[in-house]
Amino acid sequence: MSGLTALLSQTRGRDGWDWTDYFTFFWLGAGLLVMFGPAIWLVLSSLKTPAGLSEFPPTFLPYKAETIQVDGYDKPLPLYRVTTEEGVRDLAELRRVGTVAQMIDPEQPDERLRVNIADRTPIRKVGFAWENFIDPLFNSNFPTYLKNSVFVTVMATLITLLTNSMAAFALSKYQFTGRNTVMILILATLMVPLSVILVPLFSIISSVGLFDTLWGVILPTVATPTGVFMLRQYMLTIPDELLEAARMDHASEWQIYWRIVLPLTAPALAVLAIFSVVWRWNDFLWPLVVLSREEVYTLQVGLNAYAGELNVQWHFLLAMTVVTMVPVVLVFVFLQKFITTGIAGAGLK
Amino acid sequence: MPSPGKIVGAVVTAPLQYMGQLVDPLLRRWQSWTGLNGMAAFFLAPNMLIFGVFVLIPMGMNIVYSMTSGNALFLKDREFVGGTHYKTLLDCQNYFDPQSCHQDLFWIAAGNTFQFVICQVALMIVVCMITALILNSEIRARSFWRAVFFFPVLLSPVVVGLIWKWILQRDGVLNAVLLDMGLEPINWLIERGWAFFAAITVSVWAHMGFYALILLAGLQAIPKDLYEAAEMDGTRHMRVFWRITLPLLMPNLLVVLVLSLIRAVQIFDEAFVLTGGGPGTATMFLTQYIYEVGFASILKNPGLAAAASILMGGVLIVLTLLQLGLTGRKDRAR
Numbered sequence: 001m002s003g004l005t006a007l008l009s010q011t012r013g014r015d016g017w018d019w020t021d022y023f024t025f026f027w028l029g030a031g032l033l034v035m036f037g038p039a040i041w042l043v044l045s046s047l048k049t050p051a052g053l054s055e056f057p058p059t060f061l062p063y064k065a066e067t068i069q070v071d072g073y074d075k076p077l078p079l080y081r082v083t084t085e086e087g088v089r090d091l092a093e094l095r096r097v098g099t100v101a102q103m104i105d106p107e108q109p110d111e112r113l114r115v116n117i118a119d120r121t122p123i124r125k126v127g128f129a130w131e132n133f134i135d136p137l138f139n140s141n142f143p144t145y146l147k148n149s150v151f152v153t154v155m156a157t158l159i160t161l162l163t164n165s166m167a168a169f170a171l172s173k174y175q176f177t178g179r180n181t182v183m184i185l186i187l188a189t190l191m192v193p194l195s196v197i198l199v200p201l202f203s204i205i206s207s208v209g210l211f212d213t214l215w216g217v218i219l220p221t222v223a224t225p226t227g228v229f230m231l232r233q234y235m236l237t238i239p240d241e242l243l244e245a246a247r248m249d250h251a252s253e254w255q256i257y258w259r260i261v262l263p264l265t266a267p268a269l270a271v272l273a274i275f276s277v278v279w280r281w282n283d284f285l286w287p288l289v290v291l292s293r294e295e296v297y298t299l300q301v302g303l304n305a306y307a308g309e310l311n312v313q314w315h316f317l318l319a320m321t322v323v324t325m326v327p328v329v330l331v332f333v334f335l336q337k338f339i340t341t342g343i344a345g346a347g348l349k
Numbered sequence: 350m351p352s353p354g355k356i357v358g359a360v361v362t363a364p365l366q367y368m369g370q371l372v373d374p375l376l377r378r379w380q381s382w383t384g385l386n387g388m389a390a391f392f393l394a395p396n397m398l399i400f401g402v403f404v405l406i407p408m409g410m411n412i413v414y415s416m417t418s419g420n421a422l423f424l425k426d427r428e429f430v431g432g433t434h435y436k437t438l439l440d441c442q443n444y445f446d447p448q449s450c451h452q453d454l455f456w457i458a459a460g461n462t463f464q465f466v467i468c469q470v471a472l473m474i475v476v477c478m479i480t481a482l483i484l485n486s487e488i489r490a491r492s493f494w495r496a497v498f499f500f501p502v503l504l505s506p507v508v509v510g511l512i513w514k515w516i517l518q519r520d521g522v523l524n525a526v527l528l529d530m531g532l533e534p535i536n537w538l539i540e541r542g543w544a545f546f547a548a549i550t551v552s553v554w555a556h557m558g559f560y561a562l563i564l565l566a567g568l569q570a571i572p573k574d575l576y577e578a579a580e581m582d583g584t585r586h587m588r589v590f591w592r593i594t595l596p597l598l599m600p601n602l603l604v605v606l607v608l609s610l611i612r613a614v615q616i617f618d619e620a621f622v623l624t625g626g627g628p629g630t631a632t633m634f635l636t637q638y639i640y641e642v643g644f645a646s647i648l649k650n651p652g653l654a655a656a657a658s659i660l661m662g663g664v665l666i667v668l669t670l671l672q673l674g675l676t677g678r679k680d681r682a683r
Contacts, residue, residue: 200413203423
């Protein structure tokens with residue numbers, strides 16, 4: 001909101017509003033709507049009942065039909081507002097046959113009324129269909145997908161941080177023959193995205209027995225060239241004298257790496273960790289190729305499978321999409337600064 | 350309260366810390382045996398091993414794969430056929446008419462990708478340029494607005510695809526808005542042209558924040574006194590833009606151009622979830638072609654998919670060399 005009020009009170013022209021002010025106003029306002037709107041619509045929709053979702057035109061907020069418990073009936077009955085010749089009454093529906101509904105007055109449950117469905121509207125109030133989120137937890141594979149995604153993301157990020165920082169340490173703090181060759185090799189792979197080596201990579205993964213396993217998803221992604229580069233650039237700024245002093249004190253090379261260089265590289269490591277979490281959480285094409293059993297699906301692959309079903313259960317699908325979005329939104333809210341400085345500084349994504 | 354970065358750092362390093370204590374004695378022995386250079390090899394080994402097995406070897410294998418045929422997965426079971434796959438892919442009577450090609454689907458996908466790249470990158474550059482200029486002007490709460498445009502960048506392509514699939518449905522909210530404004534509803538994902546349009550706009554929506562950020566960084570690096578001098582001379586807005594902003598922003602603009610080209614050529618995830626390549630083949634792009642031919646379709650032909658991926662890789666290598674040249678020049682200029 002602070003952004004909005006700030007926006008409303010700004011002008012560029014010295015006397016009144018310039019056209020650039022109108023344009024800025026329009027662009028930022030439209031940006032707010034277009035960028036956040038779809039995600040907000042997703043969240044609102046995910047809280048609607050299947051009946052609410054099939055409505056057209058859709059309501060903005062999620063509504064739930066009101067029901068009433070009537071004596072003599074096990075299940076709660078849906079309430080309708082019925083316009084009859086005697087006036088407007090609230091009735092509960094027993095069953096519907098064609099265009100005629102059998103209804104009863106909750107006050108006098110013995111008398112059955114026949115009402116044309118054109119004469120009635122459901123009574124409803126704003127209500128959230130939390131069952132969209134709760135049901136998949138118990139009777140679908142969703143918890144498995146979630147667990148798999150968390151495992152892949154955490155393991156891949158840990159391995160990425162360790163191997164990339166070790167390689168960056170070697171490439172920035174040792175003078176050895178072949179250093180440039182190694183750099184060029186790593187650089188060269190920037191040109192070869194996964195989509196280009198899909199077929200041979202699949203055969204390698206299969207031949208080492210990692211087809212259809214989570215490790216098959218994790219391993220090919222962890223040796224990120226961008227990570228090595230970013231960390232190396234950062235480590236180059238650490239003065240070599242520090243390392244020399246430690247060697248004088250008989251520190252082992254591992255201790256130098258672990259106790260001196262790594263702590264000093266913490267800011268760059270944090271940025272890489274955040275990026276790696278987002279990358280691995282969002283990965284789609286490679287898991288789609290490697291994973292074929294439902295038990296090992298990650299969230300992204302699982303969502304795609306649900307969306308591809310013949311009868312898409314949108315109320316579950318939207319709820320699960322929201323859950324998939326949550327970690328990334330948390331990263332966005334709390335760690336956005338790290339990412340934007342990372343991009344502006346190194347141009348990585 | 351500790352900063353979020355510290356918390357992330359602590360969580361991440363805890364298990365590694367334990368591991369480090371275990372390996373240290375072994376490493377001391379290794380070091381006394383091999384000396385400093387041996388240690389460099391040790392530090393490089395894990396990354397290069399993973400790298401070699403899962404990136405470098407596949408790169409080489411891809412070429413061999415593209416020259417073998419059959420359905421067998423492992424190279425030793427495959428039959429060598431030389432350049433046949435390339436010949437099949439490039440076998441066309443008229444390169445502008447996919448129907449006349451032996452592999453019509455490949456040419457449809459290539460044509461779609463070409464159109465997509467041109468439209469998406471052009472739209473991307475314009476939208477990002479405007480956004481960056483506005484974010485760089487004297488607005489209040491700049492970091493808030495920057496975050497607004499950056500938000501979709503972090504979303505997974507699958508989530509992006511599903512969000513928009515839900516909005517663009519025939520009974521979706523966008524058509525409700527159109528009806529409300531007295532317009533005809535549109536079959537966004539069912540009509541060929543509109544589906545293509547949707548694929549372009551959705552991918553611009555998802556990635557524009559990233560490129561706008563790079564442009565914004567470039568704009569903020571332009572010295573302020575240049576603008577002050579122009580204002581003193583009474584130069585008009587448009588002229589300031591063409592004579593000062595654009596020339597000085599050019600390095601960043603070129604980086605954005607090449608990066609977005611590279612990304613657009615590989616378009617797959619969000620378009621695949623949004624349209625599944627349809628209606629028909631209207632939004633079938635090259636990566637989807639490789640995926641379908643290599644893994645998904647009944648006409649599985651890994652050799653053909655490898656050949657197609659090498660052709661696509663060639664384009665990407667040219668673009669990446671261009672980018673490396675550009676960034677290299679930028680770094681030296683600093």
